Structures are given as C-alpha cells and as structure tokens.
Amino acid sequence: MNPVYQLLRLVRSPGWSGDVIALLAGALTTLSFTPFDIWPLALVSAALLYQGVRELNGRQALWRGWCWGLGLFLSGISWVYVSIHVHGYAPPALAALLTGGLVAGLALIPATATWIWARWLRPGQHGWLACGGFAALWVAQEFFRSWFLTGFPWLYQGYAHTDTWLVGWAPLGGVWLAGFLSVFSACLLSEGTLWRRRAHGLAAATSLIAIWGGGALLAQVEWTQPIGKPLTVALIQADIEQSRKWDPAHIDYTLATYRDMTYAQQADLVLWPETAVPVLSSNAMPFVQGMAANLAQQGTTLITGIPVDQRDSDGQMRIYNGIMVAGENTSQYLKHKLVPFGEYVPLEDVLRGLIAFFDLPMSNFSRGPAQQAPLEAAGHRLAPLICYETVYPDFAARLAAESELLISISNDSWFGKSIGPLQHLQMARMRAIESGRWMIRGTNNGVTALIDHQGHITARIPQFTQAALHGQVEPREGLTPWLRWGSWPLGALVVMLLLGCVFVRRKH
Template identity: 40%
Template sequence: MLLPLRAIAHQPWLKLVLAYLAGASTTLAFAPYGLWPIYLVSMAFALSQSQPLSPKLTFYYWLSFGFGCFSVGISWVHVSMDTFGGLPLAASIGLMALLALYLALYPALAGYLLAKLTPQSHYLRNLLLFPALWMLTEWSRGWVLTGFPWLWAGYSQTSGPLSPLASVIGALGLSYLVALLAGALALLFSAHKTSLAKRGAPLFIIVLVACSASYMTKVLSPITPTGKQVNVTLVQGNIAQSMKWQPEALWPTMLKYMDLSRPEFANTDIFIWPEAAIPAPEDMVSDFLDNANQVANFNNSAIITGIISRQQQQFYNSLIVLGNHQAPMQSSPDYQANGINEFRKHHLLPIGEFVPFESLLRPLAPFFNLPMSSFARGDYQQPNLNALGHQVAPAICYEIAFPEQLRANVTNDTELLLTVSNDAWFGRSNGPLQHMEIAQMRAIELGRPLVRGTNNGVTAVVNVDGEITASLPQFETGVLHASIPLMTGTTLFSRWGQWPILLFSWGVLGYVMIRRWTVR
C-alpha cells in the first residue's frame, strides 16, 4: 500500500520509518526477550507522533507501526513455507509480509478511528478512546477470518507486574491496560499547554491503581491448593519433521515414545505424548494402542497421546486416553477406539490443517499440500479428558491462543490444563517460545496448572501464576517428570470471560461517537 504523493509532501518518509522501527521494537516485549516496558514506550511514542496528523495520514502511520510489529514479530511464519512447504525463500518471505500487512490493518484502523473521532480533550482521547479502540481491534483480529490473536499487547505482561490481573480481565483486558498506560505516557510528554504535574497525574494514578489491583488480586486469589497432587511425565520425542509422516518411520516413532516412557511408569499417573505423536489413523495402529493400553493399565497409569482419529471418511487431529482403568466415572471406561474419552481439535490452522478454497489453491504450489492438511473440525465444546479420574481440559497446538474456547471447556471439576503441539514446523525461531508464552497466560486466566507437551520444545509445566516450574531443552529428546499440586476455586475470568471489557469498550466507542454527532 503506497502513500499518495500529496501525503508524502506533508508527511516525511522519516516519520513512517520511525513508526515502523517503533513497531518492530515491540517484538522485544515478548518471548524470548520479555522486555515488557518496550511495548509501552513504543506505543506511547507512536501515539504522540500520530496526534497532529489527519485521519488518512494517521491510518498510514499506524499501518507502518503495525507492519513493523508483525513483519518482525511473526517473521518465523516463513520457516514452515520455505523449509516444508516447497516455496522459494523469496516467495515464503513475500507471503509472510502479506500476512504482516493484513495484520497491520487492525492497528491502522484503530489509529484512523482515533483521528476521525478525536475529542477536543486530550485526556478523553488518550485515556478513554485510544485503549478502547486498541482493545477492540485486537479482539477483532482474534476472530476475523478464523482469527490470528498472536502478539496481543497483553501478552507482553505474561512475566510483567500486571500479569495477576489476567485472572480477572484476561489477556485482552491486559491489552486495554497496556494501551491505557501508553496513552497516559504519551500525555505526559505531549506539548499541549498544561503543567507537567497535570499531564503526569493520570500516569501516576493509573500506575498506582493498576499495581495495587495486581497485588491485591494475587493476595485475594480464590485459587487455593487442594492438598493433592498428580504425577505427570511429558515425553519429548524430537522426531525430525521431515521424517514424521514417512510410512517407514511410523513404528520407530511409536516405539520411541514407549521406550522413553517405560522407565517412568513406577512414579507416573499421567503420561503426555505430544500432538500427533502417533502419526497415523487410530484404526491403522490398533495393535500398538491395545498393547500400550495394557501396559498403562498394568502400571496404574494413563497415557494421553496425540493421534489421527477417523469417523467414517473424516479425519480429526485428536487426543485419546490409554489406560485409565481406575477412572471412577462410568462415562470414561478403559480405552475403546470409538470416540469415548477423546478430544478432537476444533480450531484448525488455515493451510496447515485445512485449505480454504481447496479446489483452487491446492494445484498452485506444494505449500498447499502439506501432510494432513484436510482435517475435519471437532465440536467447540467437548467433555474434559478423564485420566485416572483426573479431569483434563485440552487444547491442541494453535487452539491455546483462543482464551474463550479453552474457557468454554473448563468446568468446576477441571484439575489440569493440557496443550500439546508440534512446533518443529518453525525450526529455531521465536515462534515456539511465543507459543509457550501464550500458554502461560491461559494458566493465569483460568487458575489451573498447565502442562505443555511438544515434539521438540517447549515442553514445560506452568503453575497458576503463569510461571514455568519445569521444562526440557528444545531440540533434544527428553522426559520431564513433575509432581503438580492441584488447585480449586474459580477465577473471575473463568466466570465472565472477555465480555466485561468488551462491553465497556463498545460503550466508550458509542459514547464518543454520540458525543461527536451531538456536538456537530
């Protein structure tokens, strides 16, 4: 998207370059860097620099900022297209850039509406309208065209001082707070004619209230230990992505997971094998599954494994439970290959797990013919998996980025959150580390410990404060054993979800629009 010549005359390219650099710097606020203040400073800088501009120029300014955020922050997307999709490097980078440009439209829309609806009061603009618009556009990015809620501003606080508030307002609510703080910071350094003390007062008050609320949220948390624990072993097979779907690698892969698990049966309640650890349809490996089921039963253990399940002519990216003979619930008997005690992935990854406009796109390039890219979709809400009587709420890979979906599957009986993944698609990039950070936020929001089992990292255990308490090195074969304390209680986010902050932001936008129309 090119800046019109008339706009160039009034808006130097340098300003757009600085906007891009400010956006690009926000990558440092996320994993693996975790320098969360950078997001606040970069956003405040962009907000202060864009305020004198017309709505059209403001759109281009925030488009440049957003393009910086995503072209650097999700640059890892091109790895799967280049390495495994059969596309030339230039083409994979080009497609990644197009995705980044699309995602940049959301902050650009926020900036445009901010300029279009600008109230006369700088305080109303920075402290009320801007955070509402930013949060609403991030929310929109999380569901339009199936959604891509990566790099929400709130995730910069996963290890920051405001993270406990996620148990009340969620990651999206933290995005609102980050934008609010950035608006107050921009106000402090603005040039309008009020005293420094008056401009700085909102920032001081917001910081004081936010930090106090964060501290009190942690102190008064309804999440308390039950006094019980579950012994979990996560197995990281480190199977090369180039070999994963080769027929000759099937039995060596399955035997590797069983061999790695066998020494841990004596002290393990639940084994976790990652997404598609068994890379074949369930009915094709029934002998192996029956044997693994008997081994798990003999050792009073359960194995939760990723597998491809099939119903009639439809395939699902699934999790099944082997063993489980001690489960007290009649609805979850010993393993049966009939869909009982099974979770089927609902939120599929575009291109990777389903191809939109399949008949048109598949003939174009090998990229659209990745292995297992024609999955059917499971239900949005499914029963928890039952492993030895423990209720486990799962999310497969990309699903962990959708807080409302996981929230819909957590019940009062849920004891453990589980996410499995295969991030080998993205090599040694930041993608798997950002994915891990997103999973940490789900543990805070829902007040339950989380385990994450992967093929080659990051395999980890997360407590209810979102802290990684144990993990395996990436790109190594390994086994991680942990005794996880179980929790009880319900967070406010579990009850309300994103709706309070969404309704408040829509209300703010409606108020400003009505006020603007009536002033005219």
C-alpha cells in the same frame, strides 16, 4: 528547541519520518515478548503510535497504522517463513512473498483501527477520554483479530506483562484487560496536556499507581484451590524431525521411540505430544491400547495426540486432529481451532496442487465440534488444548472452567529454531494465569514444560533434545472472574469508551 518537543514533532509528522518511527515502534513490541522480555518497550511502542496519529487525517492515520503493524508482524511472526520454506518446500522467493503477504495483510487490522480513530473517534483535547478510547480501540482490534478468518490471536499487548505487576489483572479480564491497562498507561504517560496541570497530573499519577499497584496486590490472590493429591506426570519429547514425521518408512522408528521412552517412566500420567502417533486411529488402536494396558498395570494413564478417523452421519470419512486418553475408559477430544494451510486449506478446490505448500501431509483435517466435554484421566477433568488452540483466550477459558487441569499438546517443529515456540510458551503461561490452573504442556521438540497456576514454569527440558520431563502438577477447582464472566465486562467497557469518543467528537 527542546529535544522532547523535537521528537514529538517527528512522531506526529504526516511525512515519511513519522512513518519510519511507527515502523520501528511496531518492532519494539516484539522485543517486549519472550524471549527478549524487555516489557517497557511495549509501553513505548503504544505511546509512539498514540502520539503518531494525534494530528493526522484519516488517510494519513491509515498509512501510519499500517507502518506500525508492518513493524510488529514483520518482526514478530517472520518465523512463518520457516514453515513455508523449510517444511512447506516453497522456494525462498515464493516463501518470502507469501510471508510478506501475510504480514502486510495483518498490518491492515491496526491500520483500520487508526483510520477509525482519526476519522470518527479522536476526541480532540479531552486527554482522559482520548487515553481510554485509544486503549479501548486497541483491545477492540485485538478482539477482532481473534475471530476474523478463524483468527490470528498472536502478539497481543498483554503478553508483554506476563511477568509484570499488570498480570495480576489477567484472572479478572484475561490478557485483553492486561493489554488495555498497558496501552492506557502508555497513553497517560505520554499525554502532556494532563501532566502540565497540577490537579490532572496528580490524578494521572494516582491512576497509574492504582493500576500497577492494584495488579501487584491482585497477583497475591489465590482465586482457585487445590483439589485432591498432586499428580506425577512424565512428558515425552521424542524430537521427531518434521520432514520424517509422516514418512511411512519412519513410522516404526517413531512408535518404537515413544514406546521405549515411555516404559522407562513411573508416573500417574504419561503425555505424548500432538500427532505423536502418525497413524490413523483406526489402524493405531492396537498399538495405543496395548501400550495403555501395560501402563495401567503400574497405575499409569497414557494420553496421546493422534489423528482420529470417523464416519459422519452421511457415511463420509473425516479425519480429525485429536487427543486421546487411552485405556479401558477411553475419552478423546477433536481439535476445533485449525491452522490455515497447516491443517486445512482455504479455497481448497483452487489452491490444491498449485505448489507443495498447499499439499502438506495431513492438511485436510476436519474441524471438531465447538462443544466437547473435558478429558477424564486419573480421576480429574482435563481441559484439552491442541497447539494453536492455546492462543485463543475465550476459547481456552470455556474449556478451563469445566476442568481442574489444563493439558496442551503441540508440534512446534513448524517454527524451527525461531522465536515462535518461545512466544507460544508465553501464551500458554498466560492461559494458566487467567484460569488459575496448572498446565501440562507436551511438545515434539520443545518447549515441553509444567506451568503452575500463577504462570511460573516449574520444570522444562531443552528444545531439540530427546528427553522425558518429570514433575508434579496440582489439580485445582474454583473459577477466576475471567472464567466466570469471560470478556463481557471488558467488552462493555470498550463499547462505552468508544461511544463516549463518538459523542464528544460529534459535539465538538
């Protein structure tokens, strides 16, 4: 028997062999992302899932999709264990249980998608529509994952193509369009019913050439233009241990470290990372503004992460995770996309006090307004993204459209020495590509980097070192199609393809 045919039988089998292949296929997607960057594995993974649910009923496809999702999230976000055990002080068994629960829960999202595919959408032998419809459903579940329960927009298919020709499509439709074309390509390559007929095979080959070759051509387009002179920047990576960050006995050391490292710099902008100042703004302003005044004498503007305490209209005190341009013309941004359990605790009245993980320092931040103005510094508008906010494509696009530079501050100490910080860096690169803007990315212990408008890293410093990164960034103006129209065009295409699948399924 033909080995390819044997493999297809195993992949399509409703038994345990097909489920194990799906589990392994999910893990292949993680290997397509940074730091591994074996991008063809993303195509293999998608093709295996597409073929794996080709002949299954709804219940079988639900289980198959869950196995695939389990492989993806178990391999891709296992660094959550570090946050829970090392920094959340949960015992190993409990940390493993909580991590497993998160992974198993997230796997339900692709499982639901494959169930819907098998139950209502799969259009039989219509190969072209099946490929397009499956890719559309893939993007739909990624859309869903970006907002459900505040969202977990991690491990999107399109990130595997940050350095491939498909990235040329990102300024048109964001990471989601790159992901759609990736999955469509994978399905098309695996769709034997098309390749067995000469005319359809020729059309499929032409489509693949157009998709990948078109991406290569689009990558050469300059969607935005420089404005003004380049700015010199200095990013301070102080490498403060997470376990000592909020320790009152360690605060003087932290502030002194930032002070001494900063006064040694000469730049237009100096950037400190997320919550670099571990003191509420009402108490820290004399220190921050004093630093800013001294730096202003040499033409330098200080930007820092800082917890901001304010009273609302009812007189209630609220604390926000903020970023501030210090000095005479102070401006600030309050983080809107908060990390569950790290910055706020869902079901707080029930969970507080149960274990130390639910009582982490500064886990009671309030959510900043959805609509906020860009930061103003050195005569330019900066789109502020605090840590987790960098991974939301639509959210970042709205801020970028009003700005000339992207600025991201983060504290990736929560990830430890895992692959998490490197995945986070790759997503930051995609935000720069989508918007056609440079990104200044400052972190506590890495990865601190400067990223140009095409997603290339122009400068970086090693993780887990105390150092300052020097370089230049180029403010840019103009809107990419993604900034102008957002996800609406791709969303319309997704809906049309899914409706087409429903129509054909009912007809036949």
